[in-house]
Amino acid sequence: MGQQMQSLGPIELIVLQGTPFCNLNCSYCCLSEESRRQTAKMPDTLIERIFEQVFSSQFLGNKLTVSWHAGEPLVLPIAYYERAVETILAVRSRCGRDDLDLRFHIQTNAVLLDEAWCQFFVRFRDIFDIGVSCDGPAGLHDRQRLTRAGGPSFEQVQRGMGLLTAHGLKYHLIAVITRASLAHPKELLDFFHSKRNDISGFHFNFVSELIAKAPTLRHDAEDTRLHYEFTRQLLRRLRELGSDGFKVRNFAQFYAKMFAPEQLRSGNTGGETSFPFRTLNIDVHGNVTTFHAGLYVDVMKDVYGDGQGFGIGSISQQTLEQIASSERLAKISSDFLLSQRACERDCSYAPLCSGGYELVKRKGLGTFDASETPECRLHVKTFADAMLDDLEEFMATNDERATSHDAAVSGANGANGANGAEPARIDYGEMLRMA
Numbered sequence: 001m002g003q004q005m006q007s008l009g010p011i012e013l014i015v016l017q018g019t020p021f022c023n024l025n026c027s028y029c030c031l032s033e034e035s036r037r038q039t040a041k042m043p044d045t046l047i048e049r050i051f052e053q054v055f056s057s058q059f060l061g062n063k064l065t066v067s068w069h070a071g072e073p074l075v076l077p078i079a080y081y082e083r084a085v086e087t088i089l090a091v092r093s094r095c096g097r098d099d100l101d102l103r104f105h106i107q108t109n110a111v112l113l114d115e116a117w118c119q120f121f122v123r124f125r126d127i128f129d130i131g132v133s134c135d136g137p138a139g140l141h142d143r144q145r146l147t148r149a150g151g152p153s154f155e156q157v158q159r160g161m162g163l164l165t166a167h168g169l170k171y172h173l174i175a176v177i178t179r180a181s182l183a184h185p186k187e188l189l190d191f192f193h194s195k196r197n198d199i200s201g202f203h204f205n206f207v208s209e210l211i212a213k214a215p216t217l218r219h220d221a222e223d224t225r226l227h228y229e230f231t232r233q234l235l236r237r238l239r240e241l242g243s244d245g246f247k248v249r250n251f252a253q254f255y256a257k258m259f260a261p262e263q264l265r266s267g268n269t270g271g272e273t274s275f276p277f278r279t280l281n282i283d284v285h286g287n288v289t290t291f292h293a294g295l296y297v298d299v300m301k302d303v304y305g306d307g308q309g310f311g312i313g314s315i316s317q318q319t320l321e322q323i324a325s326s327e328r329l330a331k332i333s334s335d336f337l338l339s340q341r342a343c344e345r346d347c348s349y350a351p352l353c354s355g356g357y358e359l360v361k362r363k364g365l366g367t368f369d370a371s372e373t374p375e376c377r378l379h380v381k382t383f384a385d386a387m388l389d390d391l392e393e394f395m396a397t398n399d400e401r402a403t404s405h406d407a408a409v410s411g412a413n414g415a416n417g418a419n420g421a422e423p424a425r426i427d428y429g430e431m432l433r434m435a
């Protein structure tokens with residue numbers, strides 16, 4: 001038990017569910033429709049209790065982000081967040097942790113943003129980050145991000161993003177890519193690229209089989225081709241437009257895995273993204289989960305036969321130390337470890353994979369002791385193949401250009417010129433070993 005506690009954390013991210021209620025009804029939401037209709041609110045007293053536990057915990061490091069997510073945070077009044085921030089800062093001082101680098105974050109659908117919210121974010125801009133969910137231009141966004149009445153939400157989201165920009169507030173954009181969006185890489189990239197001066201970052205997520213209500217991952221030849229072409233087209237379009245300060249985090253992380261020195265690569269490997277107690281999700285009632293941001297007790301409720309999903313305890317009734325040393329956490333950790341060992345043993349793409357597929361394995365294959373899932377084939381392997389092929393094409397083109405440039409400079413006209421040069425070939429095996 002002691003050994004388990006030593007290998008936890010440090011806690012870097014706490015995701016708080018202020019309320020499960022949402023003003024939208026997106027077709028791929030990870031929360032059940034039933035919970036999204038609940039208007040429960042995390043009480044102020046629970047917030048205080050959580051941070052009394054966290055700030056005096058042995059698992060806390062030097063940096064912490066507190067994020068409100070899982071339900072639309074802006075349905076709660078501004079005063080709620082003013083009190084929460086004030087409380088959290090006061091508890092930090094009381095616990096003697098003023099040295100802690102603490103940031104706050106809200107993930108919003110942007111529909112309810114107005115002048116008052118912008119004023120709030122301006123006031124707290126030094127400590128508060130904003131994330132906005134938008135799936136692209138209207139024709140793509142409005143396929144799945146619908147109002148409760150089934151209407152489109154894009155116009156309201158655009159208005160919200162425009163208000164943030166008018167107040168000089170940058171936001172991180174997140175898009176969910178569905179099977180239908182895969183046919184529109186250029187429209188998507190052009191749309192997000194057009195926001196480059198307004199945003200602090202951008203990344204996309206493929207819709208997960210785990211939460212999709214209809215099967216979206218078939219992994220037949222058609223789906224593999226769609227995913228492969230989608231990534232290749234995004235990269236080509238990005239090169240045509242010129243990045244101009246616009247970065248796609250999915251690509252940047254891949255290149256970092258390939259080329260960055262080891263110390264800069266940490267935090268994004270399969271094992272690290274599923275490490276216990278780095279992220280704590282705490283729902284409106286105080287139920288705690290760990291491993292992945294946004295994993296709530298709603299997801300795969302009966303996986304351990306008790307309706308608690310991957311829940312590891314309740315911070316309303318237990319201390320963080322009790323939760324950390326629980327048999328429940330030990331059991332889930334050992335299941336996740338089994339999954340990671342299978343990846344290391346069986347999968348040649350493991351060095352390029354960010355992991356996080358434990359739940360999909362258990363749900364789709366019935367065991368944690370498994371490697372490849374349909375999601376792996378499309379989201380990791382096909383993505384990596386497309387990235388590597390793009391890199392090879394890019395390097396071969398540049399090599400040809402460089403060769404003809406050299407030839408022109410030296411005045412050579414045959415044997416060593418562009419026509420006689422072999423384009424550089426990339427040894428993927430070597431690159432994977434390097435990564």
Ligand code: SF4
Nearest residue numbers: 343347350353371376
């Ligand atoms: S692609 Fe799948 S099997 Fe391979 S390392 Fe990632 S999760 Fe494991």
